[in-house]
Amino acid sequence: MKPLLLGVLGCSLVLTVRALYSSSDDVIELTPSNFNREVIQSDSLWLVEFYAPWCGHCKSLAPDWKKAATALKGIVKVGAVDADQHKSLGGQYGVRGFPTIKIFGANKNKPEEYQGGRSSQAIVDGAMNVLRSLVKERLDGKSGGSGYNKQQSGGGSQKDVVELTDDNFDKMVLDSDEVWMVEFFAPWCGHCKNLEPEWAAAATAVKEQTNGRVRLGAVDATVHQVLSSRYGIRGFPTIKIFRKGEVPEDYQGGRTRGDIIERAIDLFSDNAPPPELQEILSEDILKKTCEDSQLCIIAVLPHILDTGAAGRNGYLEVMMKLAEKYKKKMWGWMWAEAGAQMELEASLGIGGFGYPAMAAINTRKMKFALLRGSFSETGIHEFLRELSVGRGSTATLGGGVMPKIQTVEPWDGKDGQLPVEEEYDLSDVDLDDFDKDEL
Template sequence: MKTLHGLLASSLFLAVHAFYSSSDDVVELTPSNFNKVLQSDSLWLIEFYAPWCGHCQSLTPEWKKAATALKGVVKVGAVDADQHKSLGSQYGIQGFPTIKIFGANKNKPEDYQGGRTSQAIVEGALTALRSVVKERLSGKSGSSGQNRQGGGGKKDVVELTEENFDRLVLNGEESWMVEFFAPWCGHCKRLEPEWAAAAAEVREQTKGKVRLGAVDATVHQGLGSRYAVRGYPTIKVFAKGEQPVDYEGGRTRSDIVAQALSLFSANAPPPELLEILNEGVLKKTCDDYQLCIIAVLPHILDTGAAGRNDYLKVMMKMAEKYKQKTWGWLWTEAGAQMDLESSLGIGGFGYPAMTAINARKMKFALLKGSFSETGIHEFLRDLSVGRGSTATIGGTALPKIHTAEPWDGKDGVLPEEDDIDLSDVDLDDINGRVEL
């Protein structure tokens, strides 16, 4: 018989975990059914939550109301990312709740940055839906999900042989997950579509830094023997510069992708920290990445080289910490890009300052806390889970960027002043006195 304490604990557990039921219009998503999102032509709005999260509990009634209002128009789902960690890892979930929009390109969901009321959620979903419709009207592809399980994904699985294995896997620049298979193996046949779909997604999300390959071990028996393959399929992980290890994870697309992204994150170098020297640097960085993080550092005469390097070290540590996000990182000197500072309201809080720009949405957010590892981490963490305060950049494009000379790494030098000859100046007149 359960004790009263046990009954209360069980009731609390059930209450915490019963966020959504079959009677709600919210679709509960798991690794086993997430393909319905990726293969769908519909736009999906998906909440990643944890049952113990207070903010998630507060969001639940609003999420249900929004799902009911959007029924038949936009799909609304929810993932218990505390239970299904592979999905949370796959989509870079670092806080709860995180809401993502799976639009036309299901491979690249966007973060929802709006409010947490049902009204704001509905408006955000309809705005995203209008963007999808406009893309279709312009002739662009709709859903990317249809190619994931078809022949289109197979081209991303590299056929490995005894002739190319060492060159590509052992001596190449990429990390690899390699499947050793036999054509007659039933388990291998079931794995094939998952492996192909994962290969396409991994190549895109890691920009080719992690690849998926396949070896027919019945043909290339030397490779199977070298890596002690005794059953099919066998999957080995080849991290750059390390000995191969057996992959013991799940065999679904999401499981494979999660392992590949973890491999990418562990071995990827931090993003480069670039000085804004011309318009091309800013445009390329902000166009290529979901967010570009920009620091405006004090003038070199105010900090000297040592002080500036201290600020740059803080930025590089944060770039390393958030490298899985693949954000762009930039910096400039106070006063060098006044149009940029003015359009973003930088300077009102003093220097150093920091902003995060989403160029696709023409939105930005300003760091209000300290320019320190703790302050910047809190700023970026809040942005990544949709809690940051954002504003719209004026105009339809980023501000004008002026060409600047790169910092030479040295202390600043005060400009030389011209000598002034005071021999002909009547100092009494200057001081306001009249000579008697």
């Protein structure tokens, strides 16, 4: 077993640490407040590293990233985002591990993942290859330059901002199960005009990241004065948060898209139901659950004949409590009966520890960690907390690929039944025919 590499299982660590880059470097520091201006609205090709100051791989990359930035100065822009501090930016671009490098080329709204080497030379070569392709596309007339469509409000779409009125507000917002962030604006307000592209971009990102569970709307308070009066709107723009059955809350955060998205994700997490706890019944179920999640928490529970329904439900209840506790992580939670998925157990090395057992799997990196403590709310919480702060131990999943998953029938929720033994009728057997010595 190897020491857990920070970032392998997607970690967050609350420590006071220094940033990896400074103003003396040629690496441009990017934050939610300048990202749109510097990157999205730029005609330049950008390489952007999303990092965490505590991440060992990020620290190792920093000298080469700086060298590459110096070599590419004036040709390709090289930036870095402290995604541990600015989680909204990392979340906006689907960053799940550190370091992650994104290429913002022709279409700034759809960056590509950098897949090349991590040496300064490899980074420079990769950047120049992308640059040559970009220039060729422009020569062929296939690219519009930066790919930033100003009519789409800085990376978002106005259609994702819901227009709210005196007539539709109660039905759309107050009667809705979704959480709403609503901007009250005036068309003549300069601050409202500045907020408009940020609000539109945030609306698009929030719609995608919360599957429509958090929505952004806008009210022209100069036209719909009933709403403006009802909620005491005295200045523009004013943003309020609406949850069903609760008193509206004033939004107190920043006005950049990153700030808005971060608050929306928090609202989504606070109101989201815990993830579904699924039995591993087929390869499709495992694949979908784990590929959609940063981590997959898998338990192997004792056979039903060993625990009965009450015992199994006790284990499942513990898992559901932990799924609720860690729901903001948006991990996948699954279980299987001992012996039902033998190849999975073998890949995880579970057999030697008995049942119940548990593993946390990162299918993106094919790494896993095993629960060594008790299968209890306290024991599992400690296991997951250690992973979340980058401690513990990990290993590569057997063979570096997901094992074969058997298709099985779901548990019916009942106690197990012993197999029925065939009965033999001995009434017609003449025991005198047997040698008495054999009896």
